[in-house]
Amino acid sequence: MSEFMQTSAYAGVTISLVAYGLGAALKKKFGFGLFNPLLISIVVTILFLVGGHVDYETYNEGAKYLSWFLTPATVCLAIPLYEEWELLKNNAKAVILGVTSGVITSLVTVFALSKLMGLDHENYVTLLPKSITTAIGMGVSEELGGYVTITVAVIVITGVLGNIMGEFICKIFRIHEPISKGLAFGTAAHAIGTAKAMEIGDVEGAMSSLSIAVAGILTVLLASVFAGLI
Structure with missing residues (x-):
């Protein structure tokens, strides 16, 4: 899994968006406060990285593009x-x-x-x-x-x-x-x-x-x- 993350330029972005989408779907379906999309995406991403033995630096190489949208979003x-x-x-x-x-x-x-x-x-x-x-x-x-x-x-x-x-x-x-x-x-x-x-x-x-x-x-x-x- 770590090899795949290193060779794929957008793997980190994909994982982050899929995890957030899952959180958003859970929040929409159940409406429970703890099903906050951001919280769910954090938990799911951490579980994925730990389970796949992927270090943060490798993940962030692909996920860093999301941070570019932080300032314009604000x-x-x-x-x-x-x-x-x-x-x-x-x-x-x-x-x-x-x-x-x-x-x-x-x-x-x-x-x-x-x-x-x-x-x-x-x-x-x-x-x-x-x-x-x-x-x-x-x-x-x-x-x-x-x-x-x-x-x-x-x-x-x-x-x-x-x-x-x-x-x-x-x-x-x-x-x-x-x-x-x-x-x-x-x-x-x-x-x-x-x-x-x-x-x-x-x-x-x-x-x-x-x-x-x-x-x-x-x-x-x-x-x-x-x-x-x-």
């Missing part, structure tokens, strides 16, 4: 934001305060848990960008001296958990306002959470898309400050 999230531009202007203060409080909460939580668990500086800064989109988080982690590959894994896990549990948490705390829901999803669970917000409604999706950009910028600015605390 930019495309501006479309629903544009469609709800008037709503944004009318609620600018609430949006800014909501996203800012979410970013600060995320950074403070990472700091507190890192101190509690006795993490060193490298591990600590690796976790700081956990709630922003991968395209920005990788750069923040690298700049601060963290482990970029672990940062990517943490960002994905954060997003998947937000996608699965976000709506349930909103129900527990009786958060019904569409703008509040969208800001919460985008600030806490970046693009993966935004995918869920778009399923809920247009306003939620637009506000979540906005939160990704604003939360990313604020995290870049504040992460360097928090990085010096440990």
